[in-house]
Amino acid sequence: MDHFNYREGVLHAEDVSIPTIAEQVGTPFYVYSTATLTRHFNVFDQALADLPHLICYAVKANGNLAVLRTLARLGAGMDVVSEGEFRRALAAGVPGDKVVFSGVGKTAAEMRFALANGVRQFNVESAEELEALDAVAREMGVRAPIALRVNPDVDARTHAKIATGKAENKFGVPISAARQVYARAAAMEGIEVVGVDVHIGSQLTDLAPFEAAFRKVAELTEALRADGHDIRRLDLGGGLGIPYRQANEAPPLPFDYGALVRRTVGHLGCEIEVEPGRLIAGNAGLLVASVIYRKQGEGREFLILDAAMNDLIRPAMYDAWHDIAPVIEPAPGAERRPVDVVGPVCETGDTFARDRALPFIGPGELVAFRSAGAYGAAMASEYNSRPLVPEVLVDGDQFAVVRRRPTFEEMLARDTIPSWLA
Incomplete structure (x- = not known):
């Protein structure tokens, strides 16, 4: 609507x-319509109402400061993939502790900026990034909160250029290697493990790929807890599609997505983070x-x-x-x-x-x-x-x-x- x-x-x-x-x-x-932005945010928020959650709007979808301020006033956090987007979130009135920093190529300068501004968490995409982040955090005398982005090798059934969860994509750590990387993270002085992150693509019009990915994340979370990690957040990414052809497209509703989240990971007692961009804007x-x-x-x-x-x-x-x-x-x-x-x-x-x-x-x-x-x-x-x-x-x-x-x-x-x- x-x-x-x-x-x-x-x-x-x-x-x-x-x-x-x-x-x-x-x-x-x-x-842009304020009423539509507001309605779409509220519908998604209500879909997760019975779970502890934070909606981190994906700034890359539309980073106009007025749009960000509109969403910030509704209680949105922000998902960013660059220092520039982080600065946009701050300028729109979003505090650093509601900003999640994603992306495969964070630089040391971007890491320093995020840590200096109280970033909520880094969604770490590789063992190499983890090493770099640990070095920056130790240099600054702080601990960097992280969720490791895992690649579940799930076909999102979307356009090849916006699919991010298959083994051949550049994103995340193979889920099969996640426990080893988490073990390395736990031994690092500058790293604090807080959660698990997954994002399999954009403009998904079927809930089945989400379900496959979320069930893998649930299994991983239980294994990580058994390994001694305090996994308290699950970042489930974004990707829920919208109807571009108004007459004949009907992607899943946020309510159905929320029911899926409860069914697959709701029993874990984690705070849920989601990163919708297209769905809202x-x-x-x-x-x-x-x-x-x-x-x-x-x-x-x-x-x-x-x-x-x-x-x-x-x-x-x-x-x-x-x-x-x-x-x-x-x-x-x-x-x-x-x-x-x-x-x-x-x-x-x-x-x-x-x-x-x-x-x-x-x-x-x-x-x-x-x-x-x-x-x-x-x-x-x-x-x-x-x-x-x-x-x-x-x-x-x-x-x-x-x-x-x-x-x-x-x-x-x-x-x-x-x-x-x-």
Whole structure:
């Protein structure tokens, strides 16, 4: 469910019409709904209500400070994968003891920053990282709280580029080797073992892979406790999918996910940490663009937009589907014709949809990409020297630009011409 609906024939974000935002901000732009962010967080929170738990929102999905502050005020912790994301969490008002630091390539500088800011835990991905973290912690005279990320070799049945729990993936320690690595950790002066971490991938639309992974984690937890480790937290990662095709996709509900967590690991008495990103932010955002041209090609028609792959790269990178809606509601029974929806970037890959059946949308009209709140603006670039697009947050009948569009002068000013070329 989201809060983007037609009212009197015009698409609205909560109580604000999309054309009103476009008139003041220009296109393309991202717009996020506070009501949707709030609802999705609360639904997930309620799904785990009878278990001790902390929802650590995955900052990588959408790291806008206004989005993070909205979630922080609801009680969210944060899952981060870089010092920059950690700094975003702190700037949004999230204390360090509610920040989990994940990622396979943490540097010594990032470890120092996290420890200095009271990080909740490191999700350690390798024995090599464990050694480096121990050295940094001893140098600082502290102990680093860790959960070892285990790789359960479970097929998440998702896109190959966002699967993270198979043996061939770069993430985590093989679950078969986990007890040996935990034994090494327990002997380290700078390490405090607090839990177990697992994350098998993103955009999962079936609970079976979660169940397989969680049961393996439960067995490991009991074995680690028998080895003398105080395992008191289980970080179960994120990955629960959302409906990108609104008409015919129905991923599992958070309530069903919560029931699975209780059934597989609830008996262990651990605090549960989860790291949803897409589930909270995905359907809370739109990318709004204007049609520049409607071009007739050889045997096909193109809708050329002012948004491009640098603004929303998911279709080019993952062959991802986003529902595309005209901002002005088409008349009932309006004819739909297949068009290729493309951007202006000089790449054939700059294609959002092929042979998409859409009602007639002419030059100057607005279209909205649904389910663009996660991995949209967060993955955007300035390819082709196109400025990053603005981000807008709506709350009821008010809206604010929460990241403005940079000027061309600001973009150029970041480059420096060396003295020998002056």
